[in-house]
Amino acid sequence: MSTSTRTLVLLSGLAAVSTLSTTIILPSFPAMAGDLQAAPQEMALTLSSFFLVFAAGQLAVGPLSDRYGRKPLILGGLLLFILGSLLGAVATDLGTMVAARVIQATGVCAASVLARAVARDLYDGALLAKALAFIMVAMAAAPGFSPLAGSLIDSQLGWRSSFVLVAAVGALLALSYALVLGETHAPEARSTAKPGSVLTGYLQLLGDRRFALPAMAVSLVIGGLYAFFASAPAIMIGGMGYNSVQLGLFFAATVLVVFSAGILAPRLAQRWGAVSVALAGSLLALTGGVAQVLLYDGQALTTFSLAICLFLAGMGLINPLGTAITLQPFGDRAGLASALLGFLQMAIAALGTWLISAVTLPPALTLGALLSASALCALGAFFAYPLSRAAQPA
Template identity: 50%
Template sequence: MSAPPRPWLLTLAALSALATLSTNILLPALPAMARAMGATETAMTAVLSLFLAVFALAQLVVGPLSDRLGRRPVVLGGLLVFIAGSLVCAVAGDLRLLLAGRGLQAAGVAAASVLARAAARDRFEGAPLAALLGRIMVVMAAAPGLSPLLGGLVQAAWGWRALFAVLVLSGLAVAAAYAGIVGETLPAERRRHQPPRDLALGYGRLLADARFLRPALATAAILGALFAFFGTAPLVLTRGFGFSALQVGLFFATSVFVVFAAGHAAPRASARWGGPAVLRAGAALALAGGVAMLTGNAAGLYGFIAAACVFLFGMGLVSPTGAALALTPFAAQAGQASALLGFLQMAAAAAMTTVAATLPTERMAALALVLAGGGLLAWVAAPPPVSARRAHSA
């Protein structure tokens, strides 16, 4: 299979990144939004948690729906819902209306995230799919890294409501790019309709199939830890090391390069040693990063940064490799498999973010425990490595 054109690749990466952009761009503005809404900062955490919950559940619907109707109408319809939700948030005068808009955003953007993976699976499998997902991750890594910095700059210049204008424009741009560049990737003869009972049975079969479940759980564990890192690292940096909001944004922006490096390494390593071996190696690095953070408090800021880089590099190996391993055997139900994978990832993100925020210990230790736990869970869940000969023949 030939490599995808660069505009095709960039469009799928933008689809994947839109959900993370929708959350991380708001992080610097949450205190200002709380003041405008007359809400406590604690209550404003619902702006993030509701988004993750709706996003997780919506994926279970949009994946099978796209298996029936095709990818194009579901992606474009979802992006229209996302744009409508962003407009509601931009004009919201109280927390209730803001949360309603966030729910619409999450339901709409779920289609973009799920179907970016499904579209990739429609065209590729095996090592080419792993390579494509790795390249997508390299591009989309800029979203969590750069969006807090972008959010802080936009808020400082035009206020927090302008952040939702940015999201409206982003949704319109991604919709136009998808319609003009990617289009439909699921031919009519490969579409299928499943009644609700069959959908439930299909999800049950996927969960019972180790070919899907093991790499999916490994990917979910590591991405859950990553979201905990996004949510907790700003507190560690500001309260523990005296960072300003701009310095926090710069920290996340520079961390992108670690993920870039891992995304480039993952497909090459998978082609040489096999996906399961790379998955386990990445999980071991993530675990090592968490342990180093837990035991290296005395090293101060530089110890924290070094441990975070080790974790992020391990995460960058696990994410595309695990997704490729989970989706490759299920061409006939790529939308449903991608939806369930996304649901597991967001459920893990919600759970591990909550754990990192509520553990009765100081924030760096809590974060370190969650990162190490995510790496350990990913290592345990990962499928056993194949032999070198089988890896080369796969």
């Protein structure tokens, strides 16, 4: 079976819509706070509530899809996401907005986590790596372009239009999924596991180093990506004097690095092997993190761009290949494995963004330390992976 462009675009959209719905509203926080009669710092509740529900929801969605199929979870989740988005568009107070974000997260977590599971249903080996490369690039691209789009929408149409836009995207994805893919998890392949055994299944995955090592490597570099997005405003606006539009343009430019590395990753993996290329990506990301630590004091845009581009290039290699390595041995539990991987990614992303604000060191130095630590741990995980694969039969 070959990967069709239409299928890849659809899966990428399903994976990216959750990030789009969050990062597109970031430039609108001041206007939203005024309209909702909330303090600016209280707007953080719209993020923390979303991430908390999104992370936890994935743990339920994965096993439910393994038992009942992907289609009802994806279509039902997108419908809930649309309703939450429309509620956000008409919210007049912070409590309603937080409720809207919770509803959005409850619905969209299914689309995000099951995009990877559907890819595992459809593809194997090199084709799986190719499909996941497109999906991971889309997930990385969404926070690059959407803040710029959000600032333009806010200035021309108002922040409520951003919620209407993401509701329309959700409707388009639901229609496309129903027409293009439908159910990909055959009834004879479905799990009959009861709720009590789901927890056991998660614990078994965490105890299997074939899953745990690459899953943690991917999650750590994703955490580094979100730490970059969380710290860039303080570094570039507060430290270098750039404005929000220039920051949005910088985010958009960094997407080209992630996109190029993500597209290149499966081609390199076919020649040198996925683990070897992931190791090289870890070294590249580590170089960027160390460069950020060494160059943070009085940093200019050129040195900041150099360090970040090195890290993002490494992340762009690690993300699709590490995800494919993580899911490859667990085709019979693709939903469960994808859900746990998604939970780990969101949990570590939440930790990384919290550390950016909690640590009292300069944001540029904190970012460099987090990028270095995440890349170093990823390097160790991929280095140990061949030993775990030999020790535990597939």
